Amino acid sequence: MRPKIDVAGSVLTIASAALVVTALALVFLWAPREITMKEVQRIFYFHVAVDWVGFLAFFVTLVASIAYLRTRDRKWDILGAASVEIGALFLTMGAVTGSLWARPVWNTWWTWDARLTTVAITWLVYLAYLMLRGAIDDPQRRARFSAVYGIVSFVTVPLTFASVFFLRTIHPALFAASTEAQGRMQFETGLGSARMGMTLMLCVIAFTVVYVALLRSRIRLEQMADRVARLQQEIVG
Amino acid sequence: MIHVKGLVKSFGPTMALRGVNLSVSEDQFVTVVGPNGAGKTTMLRILATLSRPTQGVVQIGGRELPQGAAEVRRHIGLVSHQTLLYGDLSAEENLRFYGRMYNVSDLDARIIQVLEQVGLAHRRRDPVRTFSRGMQQRLAIARAVLHRPSLMLLDEPYTGLDQDAAARLETVMSTVGTEGRTVVMTTHDLERGLAVADRVVILAKGRVAFEANRLDLDTAAFKEAYRQHTQ
Amino acid sequence: MMYLSQVAAIIAKDIAAELRTREMLSSMGVFSILVIIVFNFALELTDRQIVLTATPGALWVTIIFAGMLGLNRSLAVELDKGCLDGLLLTPVDRSAIFFGKALGNALFMLVVEVVVLPLFVVFFDVPLIQPWVIVIVVLGTLGFAGVGTLLSSMAVNTRAREVMLPILLFPVAMPELVAAVKATAGAMAGLPVSEWQQWLTLLIVFDVILIAVSFMVFEYVVEE
DSSP states (O other), X not given: OOOOOOHHHHHHXXXXXXXXXXXXXXXXXISOOBTTTBGGXXXXXXXXXXXXXXXXXXXXXXXXXXXXXXXXXXXXXXXXXXXXXXXXXXXXXXXHHHHHHHHHHHSSSOOOOHHHHHHHHXXXXXXXXXXXXXXXXXXXXXXXXXXXXXXXXXXXXXXXXXXXXXXXXXXXXXXXXXXXXXXXXXXXSTTHHHHHHHHHHHHHHHHHXXXXXXXXXXXXXXXXXXXXXXHHHHHHO | OEEEXXXXXXXXXXXXXXXXXXXXXXXXXXXXXXXXXSSHHHHHHHHTTSSOOSEEEEEETTEETTTTHHHXXXXXXXXXXXXXXXXXXXXXXXXXXXXXXXXXXXXXXXXHHHHHHXXXXXXXTSBGGGSOHHHHHHHHHHHHHTTXXXXXXXXXXXXXXXXXXXXXXXXXXXXXXXXXXXXXXXXXXXXXXXXXXXXXXXXXXXXXXXXXXXXGOOXXXXXXXXXXXXO | OHHHHXXXXXXXXXXXXXXXXXXXXXXXXXXXXHHHHHHHHHSOTTOHHHHHHHHHHHHHHHHXXXXXXXXXXXXXXXXXXXXXXXXXXXXXXXXXXXXXXXXXXXXHHHHHHHHHHHHHHHHHOOOOOSHHHHHHHHHHHHHHHHHHXXXXXHHXXXXXXXXXXXXXXXXXXXXXXXXXXXXXXXXXXXOOHHHHHHHHHHHHHHHHHHHHHHHHHHHHHHOO
């Protein structure tokens, strides 16, 4: 018996590949050159795109968590957990790309400004979520607790940002370096900002599609694992 | 009183209950027996509103679970093999606490009454930690009847008790715990279980394997049926 | 009214049980003293400026770590002998259980803080016994106890019990911690309220949000 061909999965994979290649081309060949930071600035496109996906994943988990508590349907639990796993991956890439960008520009690997702190805290939340899941055997309880934590911990994202943001406004001196770097980027060619905007948009779309593709694969994997467990039960019991 | 139809409970891929049908009329005493893993405790916990059914209908006193759980709790008393008592508090303090949770009206008088009924009035100021297992189970019965429930659920209440303590518990239970109430009891003790029941049910592998009225059955036949259905 | 009386009964029960053994309070107290002594060696006591800058942070770290000991213990007590099941059997509202446990936990933390604050004053010579500082400590404790009660009721049901609570709690409590530390620093330095008022406002807002969310999802944790 030939296994069914996964059409949607193939489409997503091809689309992801195509989009990422296009994005790479745009970033390195088409996007304008920044005056101060020169080539290093190009990592900004990946950094923003990847960070965006990292936080989008959390929002997906929030929605899945609420849906699970209301319906108790396993599919929401699978979605929430898969999204956290992949979100953690993207956020790690976000932190790494951010550091790679920060070092030549600000001469430091990391600063505790509002955005980076929020990234760090969100990453810790992902880790905590995954550790929580790993420490519970009962599948229903695992789903329930994950959903609860998904909801409660989501709150910390805006709150952390707010608290460190106020820290910045009160002590501007500490963060002068980041203000100037995150603020203005100036480009060599006249159409600089427009090209930057479009390149960024494409990068964001490309990585969102990659996220969706990975998410789908992870969900299918989990669904298959569920089926195997059920079949095992039937054979034994 | 209790109406269970097609009750299924699964923990992930494991199915603890695979479609249980059970009806218990008012003031009936039903004993449920079965080997370990048959689903007795799971079923009792669902009846006690501590657990939700995965599928199926569970009705107690006309109210369906889990929606009507809050109202149902007022009328249920549970004696489990865990005592559900706070070891550092005294017997009286335990009862007072639960009494307030159940909003029992004449609490002070009621506490004295149940303590006397279970024969623990003389130990009421002592911390529960110092009680023997048999005494703790008797106090557990006191706790369970404090709010005058119409349904008593007993989950293997004789566990961990020697013959004397078990006999004592049985006396207390029949006078205080189960008289004038609907009762569902799970146990491993076939003889005792049959002796006190109106009906017996054998649960095996998550299903009802056998049911009979006590009057139609003697101990030997019951043991034989048990052996047969739990192979 | 019955609701409040049930919350009060839960708090009273926890107090009564703790008074018998005093386990929780003594471990929290001893732990706090240890942390203070460690800070004593970690901070350069010779430089007054460093001491003043570091004290708010050190104070809150002490409070949080001691608080977690209490949170773990408080929920573990309910699991023992199935007492939590006993509570769930009763018709009492699940949110009443939450408020009862959370307020009880907050109370125990406050008792420990009554010891910790004077100790800081004695060992570090910092002006902590001031009305505003006390207000901030109370506010921070309430928020922390609220979300901590929710998370410890989950943590205590997992395999890695004691370790799980800090992992779950720290990222979530971070904003609260930042606000509390900054507000304490402002109050301790005797600055006019207007200068550090944002932190006080943030602290209150965070408290409200954390407690509200915790209260809303608590029933999903305890009910199967």
